[in-house]
Amino acid sequence: MIVQPLKVVVIGGGAAGFFGAITCAETYPQAQVILLEAGRQPLSKVRISGGGRCNVTHACFDPAGLVQYYPRGGKALRGAFSRFQAKDTVVWFSDRGVQLKTEPDGRMFPITDSSETIVDCLFEAARASGVQIRRGTPVDKIFRQVTSLNQPLDTGFEIQLKSGEIFKCDRILLATGSNPQGYRWAKTLGHTIEPPVPSLFTFTISDPRLQDLAGVSVESARLRLGVGKTQLEQIGPLLITHWGLSGPAALKLSAWAARMLHDCNYRTTLQINWLPQYNPEKLREMLLAVKSQLPQRAISTNCPLPLPRRLWQSLIAAVGISGEQRWAELSNKVLNQLIQELSEGKYQIQGKGVFKEEFVTCGGVNLKEVNFKTMESRICPGLYFAGEILDIDGVTGGFNFQSAWTTAYLAGQAMGNEEIKN
Incomplete structure (x- = not known):
């Protein structure tokens, strides 16, 4: 009797998708791991992150401290970070010949200062571990496999590509980022989606006090905003731009206040203390x-x-x-x-800008519906999640990549197992 290898399909060719596929293939060499990427160029977000340098992670090596940088998802990540955290990310890349360096603010980059170093590393690790990468292969629909009586099986899926091709697999890892299609597939398979809204953005402010000051920055400013009883603030470097305000203080505040700002249509009052070190x-x-x-x-x-x-x-x-x-x-x-x-x-916030070309959302798959020991769905056995498709987002500084590495690693460690444990 010929035993067919376990077939694992990863949908999404970003950081989480690659890391999950590689981890699964390395941990379970007998499994067949296929990565499907709709576009022609996988890892596009990795290429542009950190201004083309790739902010791989952050030099915070204490899980309890690390979770403080996540406006949403920190509680769920606490246990996950005890199994794979920033220190493990550094070791993982070091073992594959990529050394990371730490900048004064804690951000970690490859010593080459080039995101291509990370891209090349992930491609080589995928090749060496036997991951089959299929580019330009958009998925159309995902179905649970059914019995002859049209009842869903405990595991097993059919994936229909936009090309019409259909193939079956035993496990699926959804690592589609903030792509609405990924949310639709997760919902079709029984999951609740927290409405996605933008996070990590700059503030659009047209004010005479900021006019002609583009490029001026302060080392530390306190930004505060609030609607009703909810008051939020951040202290940090602030940059005046042609359109308003940017810099770490503004970006972090935008993350923590993402839903509040969305609900007021990005129009509210911002209070600035330009010298928070003095009362x-x-x-x-x-x-x-x-x-x-x-x-x-x-x-x-x-x-x-x-x-x-x-x-x-x-x-x-x-x-x-x-x-x-x-x-x-x-x-x-x-x-x-x-x-x-x-x-x-x-100052009156009149809208939001974008943070370079990096776009982060809050919202996604409800975290209560996911087992964070394995990243497997609690609703649909054999379905796993990693990365930004989950209702997790971090502030700027490498934290969003770290949650992607962590959740993908845990999924990869679990989904090649012949037994489903949910």
Whole structure:
């Protein structure tokens, strides 16, 4: 009797799809692993990430600390990270000849500073482990295999390609990212989908105070927004752009407030503290000190605070201080207005921009319907999930890739097993 090898199909040729396919093929050499990618160029998001350098992961090697960077999914990932975390990612790539380096902010990149290094590594690992990669092979529909009485089997699937080709498999890994088609397949197979909305984006703000300041940045600003009782804030570097605000503080706030901002159609009030290291009393003391020591100096050219000159000049103009006005002429009323402008200026968000070419969503497959020890569906045996198709998203800094590596690794470790354990 000839025993047919277990057939595993991975749908999606991104980071999670490749990593899951490779892990399965390496762990279960007897299994037949096929990766289906609709496009002609797999790993497209890996190629453009980190400005073409690929921010592989983040140098946070404590699972309990790592989950703090996920606005959604952190709780579910806690156990998963105890089995495969950032440190394991570093070792995995190192074992295959790719060394990673850590930048001051904790982001980790290949020492070549080229995403092609990661792409080449994943392609070579897939080839060496026997993964069959089929490009330009879009899937149309997925069905559970049925008995002669039209009852679903405990395992087994039929995949219909857009070309009309149909083939059967024992396991499926859905690693389709935020592609709506992936959500539809998961829903067809019984899963609940949390409505996907954008995460990790910049803020569109048209305000005279920011006009002509594109490229100006501050090392640390506090951004705060809130609707009703929900108040969210982030502190970090902030960059003024042609369209509004970007930089880590804005991007992280956009992630944590993704649903709130979606619900208000990306139109709300943002409060900015340009100098969160100083409380209002300290700001008053510093401003009064320069008024006392340099009373005849122009306010516009004598800033006592660690702010970019152009930003300082724009903020003082906003409270009515002219370019020639001297410190001795600063009234208490205008001083109070300036302190308020520096510590709690209000700006109107009028929309969202994109973060370079990287697009992250929150939403996806409901995490309660997935076994995070194996990434197998609790509803449809033999179906696995990895990556962004899940309702998981991290802030900027390599965290979204890390959740992709982790969930794909766990799926790959489990789905080549001859026995389904759900």
